Amino acid sequence: MSRSPKLIIAVALATFAGSVALAGGPQEKIAAKTEAKTEAKTEANAPQRFNIGRAPTVKEIRGWDIDVRPDGQGLPIGKGSVAQGEKLFMDNCASCHGEFGEGAGRWPVLAGGKGSLTSDNPVKTVGSYWPYASTLFDYVRHAMPFGSPQSLKVDEYYALVAYVLYLNDVITDQNFELTDKNLATIRMPNEGGFIMDDRATSEKAFWQKDPCMKNCIAPVKITGRATAVDVTPEDKDGKPRGVE
Numbered sequence: 001m002s003r004s005p006k007l008i009i010a011v012a013l014a015t016f017a018g019s020v021a022l023a024g025g026p027q028e029k030i031a032a033k034t035e036a037k038t039e040a041k042t043e044a045n046a047p048q049r050f051n052i053g054r055a056p057t058v059k060e061i062r063g064w065d066i067d068v069r070p071d072g073q074g075l076p077i078g079k080g081s082v083a084q085g086e087k088l089f090m091d092n093c094a095s096c097h098g099e100f101g102e103g104a105g106r107w108p109v110l111a112g113g114k115g116s117l118t119s120d121n122p123v124k125t126v127g128s129y130w131p132y133a134s135t136l137f138d139y140v141r142h143a144m145p146f147g148s149p150q151s152l153k154v155d156e157y158y159a160l161v162a163y164v165l166y167l168n169d170v171i172t173d174q175n176f177e178l179t180d181k182n183l184a185t186i187r188m189p190n191e192g193g194f195i196m197d198d199r200a201t202s203e204k205a206f207w208q209k210d211p212c213m214k215n216c217i218a219p220v221k222i223t224g225r226a227t228a229v230d231v232t233p234e235d236k237d238g239k240p241r242g243v244e
């Protein structure tokens with residue numbers, strides 16, 4: 001990682017501070033200006049009350065704003081095939097993850113484990129666990145290779161993701177080319193294992209306008225005492241252990 005942790009914290013804080021400032025309204029106006037003007041303006045709008053950091057520049061935000069949604073939104077234009085990915089994987093990933101994603105030593109396993117999630121020994125991998133191909137693209141592009149994230153080209157990330165999907169039998173054709181157009185059409189084996197959070201409806205009965213704040217349960221009836229269970233370890237002479 002070439003960026004220093006200090007800088008990351010400063011940018012993260014500044015991003016937060018910046019979003020507070022932008023939420024106030026001038027965001028759209030800013031987007032319409034040229035980059036240089038925008039940066040000056042963002043700088044000028046930076047809130048002073050935290051007295052830390054500074055507003056991030058448009059370029060800095062763009063550097064971090066690389067997340068991808070399951071429907072493909074956020075994907076950069078690019079492409080890469082399974083075969084290209086195999087070579088890249090051997091050069092950049094296999095030393096830790098093994099040539100077939102089996103994991104070298106104690107590094108994470110990337111393939112296999114299908115059907116193991118409900119067993120006593122679940123093996124969570126891209127194939128057995130991850131819900132969307134976009135999750136894989138997003139994660140690998142953000143974080144790998146471990147130690148030098150974001151060091152590869154966009155097309156190389158497409159190729160690597162294609163190869164990891166191939167290792168998991170999600171893609172079966174070696175000549176398959178993964179692109180920004182077809183990535184969102186790929187279905188992962190465990191997509192159905194993730195469900196939407198339905199608490200707003202399924203637990204609606206628990207949410208009341210006037211929640212009970214005192215005397216909410218019937219008077220407590222004591223049915224037993226810990227002393228009666230007699231679990232305190234005793235010394236040889238019958239005294240509770242540790243008591244003189």
Ligand code: HEC
Binds near residue numbers: 089097
């Ligand atoms: C130096 C060792 C190393 C190298 C090289 C490396 N990784 Fe990783 N990888 C890791 C570690 C460690 C994690 C777990 C990181 C964590 O959980 O924070 C990981 C996690 C992952 C995961 C998520 C696994 C899961 O199920 O949680 C994927 C996918 C992945 N790496 C892909 C790759 C790809 C593709 C490359 C090559 C571009 C690569 N890695 C290179 C060490 C490495």
